[in-house]
Amino acid sequence: MGCVIIGAGAAGMQAALACRKNWPDSQVTVVDSEPEVGYYRTLIPQFINRALTEDRLFFWQQKQDRELDVRAGVSVDAVDRANRTLFLSDNQRLPYRRLIIASGGQPIVPPICRTPAVRGIFPVRNLTVARRARTWLRTNPDTVILGGGLVGVKLAAHLAEFNYPVTLIERERQLLPQALSAEAAGVVAAHLQDKGVRLFLAATVDDLQISGGLLEAVRVDARWIPCRTLFVAAGSLPDLDFLAGSGLVTEGRLEVTTSLQTGDSAIFAAGDVATIVDGDRFTPWTWPQAVVQGKLAAANLYAGAPLSLPRLTRVNAMNLNGLSLAILGLPACGYDRTVHADSGSTIYRELFHRDGRIVGGVLIGDISSAGRLHHMMTGGAVSLAEMEEYIIPRRKAMTAASLSLGKYRKKATWLGPGGG
Amino acid sequence: MKVIAVYPDRCTGCKTCELYCAAERGSNSKSLLKAVREEPSPMPRVRVEGTNELSVALQCRQCRQAPCLDSCLTGALRRDDQSGIVVVQENRCIGCWTCTLFCPYGVIYPWPERKIALKCDRCLYMEIPVCVDVCPTQALELVDLAEYDTVLQAKRASVLETIRRAGDRQGALILE
Numbered sequence A: 001m002g003c004v005i006i007g008a009g010a011a012g013m014q015a016a017l018a019c020r021k022n023w024p025d026s027q028v029t030v031v032d033s034e035p036e037v038g039y040y041r042t043l044i045p046q047f048i049n050r051a052l053t054e055d056r057l058f059f060w061q062q063k064q065d066r067e068l069d070v071r072a073g074v075s076v077d078a079v080d081r082a083n084r085t086l087f088l089s090d091n092q093r094l095p096y097r098r099l100i101i102a103s104g105g106q107p108i109v110p111p112i113c114r115t116p117a118v119r120g121i122f123p124v125r126n127l128t129v130a131r132r133a134r135t136w137l138r139t140n141p142d143t144v145i146l147g148g149g150l151v152g153v154k155l156a157a158h159l160a161e162f163n164y165p166v167t168l169i170e171r172e173r174q175l176l177p178q179a180l181s182a183e184a185a186g187v188v189a190a191h192l193q194d195k196g197v198r199l200f201l202a203a204t205v206d207d208l209q210i211s212g213g214l215l216e217a218v219r220v221d222a223r224w225i226p227c228r229t230l231f232v233a234a235g236s237l238p239d240l241d242f243l244a245g246s247g248l249v250t251e252g253r254l255e256v257t258t259s260l261q262t263g264d265s266a267i268f269a270a271g272d273v274a275t276i277v278d279g280d281r282f283t284p285w286t287w288p289q290a291v292v293q294g295k296l297a298a299a300n301l302y303a304g305a306p307l308s309l310p311r312l313t314r315v316n317a318m319n320l321n322g323l324s325l326a327i328l329g330l331p332a333c334g335y336d337r338t339v340h341a342d343s344g345s346t347i348y349r350e351l352f353h354r355d356g357r358i359v360g361g362v363l364i365g366d367i368s369s370a371g372r373l374h375h376m377m378t379g380g381a382v383s384l385a386e387m388e389e390y391i392i393p394r395r396k397a398m399t400a401a402s403l404s405l406g407k408y409r410k411k412a413t414w415l416g417p418g419g420g
Numbered sequence B: 001m002k003v004i005a006v007y008p009d010r011c012t013g014c015k016t017c018e019l020y021c022a023a024e025r026g027s028n029s030k031s032l033l034k035a036v037r038e039e040p041s042p043m044p045r046v047r048v049e050g051t052n053e054l055s056v057a058l059q060c061r062q063c064r065q066a067p068c069l070d071s072c073l074t075g076a077l078r079r080d081d082q083s084g085i086v087v088v089q090e091n092r093c094i095g096c097w098t099c100t101l102f103c104p105y106g107v108i109y110p111w112p113e114r115k116i117a118l119k120c121d122r123c124l125y126m127e128i129p130v131c132v133d134v135c136p137t138q139a140l141e142l143v144d145l146a147e148y149d150t151v152l153q154a155k156r157a158s159v160l161e162t163i164r165r166a167g168d169r170q171g172a173l174i175l176e
Helices: A010-022 A041-048 A127-139 A150-161 A182-194 A287-300 A370-378 A384-391 B016-026 B067-071 B098-102 B130-134 B148-166
Strands: A003-006 A028-032 A069-072 A076-080 A085-088 A093-095 A098-101 A105-107 A121-123 A143-146 A166-169 A198-200 A205-211 A214-220 A223-226 A229-232 A236-238 A253-256 A267-269 A274-278 A280-282 A316-320 A323-329 A336-341 A348-354 A357-364 A398-405 A408-415 B002-006 B047-050 B055-058 B077-079 B086-088 B109-111 B116-118 B140-144
Touching: A003 A010, A010 A028, A010 A287, A041 A127, A041 A150, A098 A287, A121 A127, A127 A229, A143 A150, A150 A166, A150 A182, A150 A316, A182 A198, A182 A316, A182 A323, A182 A348, A182 A357, A214 A229, A253 A267, A267 A287, A287 B067, A287 B098, A316 B098, A323 A370, A323 B098, A336 A384, A348 A384, A357 A370, A370 A384, A370 B098, B002 B055, B016 B047, B016 B130, B067 B077, B067 B098, B086 B116, B130 B140
Parallel strands: A003 A028, A003 A098, A028 A069, A098 A267, A121 A229, A143 A166, A143 A229, A166 A198, A253 A274
Antiparallel strands: A076 A085, A085 A093, A105 A236, A205 A214, A214 A223, A274 A280, A316 A323, A323 A357, A336 A348, A348 A357, A398 A408, B002 B140, B047 B055, B077 B086, B109 B116
């Protein structure tokens, strides 16, 4: 009887590997409802558009550690805290001494899309569905993506890169409403449209046209858009169903301390499933946080003095078909804003701050100094002058000149201190 | 484990390290004159920051708890077991730039033309890193962390000396 981990996503798998390393005497069992584990979920868009082959997705395989007991394709039905036992879907019971819940999220599928008999509708979350979608897209390239959040935007950009006809639909008035300000989202929207993505904002799919079990079109704003493929990327909710009656869930949240401990001293939680209570409630929904949390939960399992998470940020970066995007944190109302925008280009950089503390922002088009700004955000107060220095892209701070090099003439640049 | 030590007091900001790093590690021709004509322009993995009053050449610190390693979405960043150096496996890097965001020193660089992230690997398979080799003022040095203990010991000895100099004065001693 040792440590049991529910979920083998980023947090769960990192927790399992860290457990094996930190507590070599403890037996580790991982339970996951998916048939395959140990892959990079963030690469699913590049897998669907065939930019990446399947073997590039996996970061862990069973042969790397035969001692690690991974039960793939098995889900947890219930948790019996009194007897420290899990009830599994294969009718087995699994006792634990310590439990890490890292079951991740479940994609939100709007009721209109819940028609199992129809082919061509794919929630974007796991590899099994992604594999089906990949094959399906070959003969059905006309695509509609429902949801303009991080997953939807990323998928749209990657499909457009391979010339799939893509329509992106977002319920709010802007793309990435939970990550960007309206101005920043406008830059992303313009870039996507430039790449051939059709955008519908403040709109949603309200009807489907189905013929012979196949999707034929979707209705958006009273207009029918022909499509054979519909990706649902309308966000996720923590996967907590199996914890019903366990007493761990309050108002739909699995709350943990900054040491990732739940109300039960033997149970920890990490990744998308956990809500960290540190004054505010915080769920990061990012891969790097899931990795860090998985490792920390494992380190704290049997530790006398548990460690706290070093930082709570929702930092994310991606490359959207040529447009670099580094999100430092959510747009915050009532905070001061420092902006650098180049008219006529895709460069847009903004910071939200108050009393010298950076609380969020985004770098689009040119992400230079991203590391420094992230570090300033997690560190102490900084002066406005310093923020203004770093908000200027480093390439902007170069002085162009013409250098004579014998018969070769080349435009040379110098990096000048704070130049403009 | 060997790391590159940086001495800001010796740095003149001449950027020789940047030039040679780009030519030796980033170019096809491996020669300075030919490298400046290459497209895309070779990128250095070390950058000199600062002004004439104070400048410093900075490259990856090979952190023992590297935030970039935790943030990598594709497993492209990996720590070499033998040397402890964090390397980018270019065939796995997809250019999402997440690591550049997580590096507290800002020393992982996006290289959009090649769609990969670029960082110092301490010239892992060379006898001596090229920046260390070419620095005219020895502002960069290759040091073994194990040997670094002797430097720390010298510092501790200076503490002892300060205490001795303070003599028999009573009360708290504040070291500067």
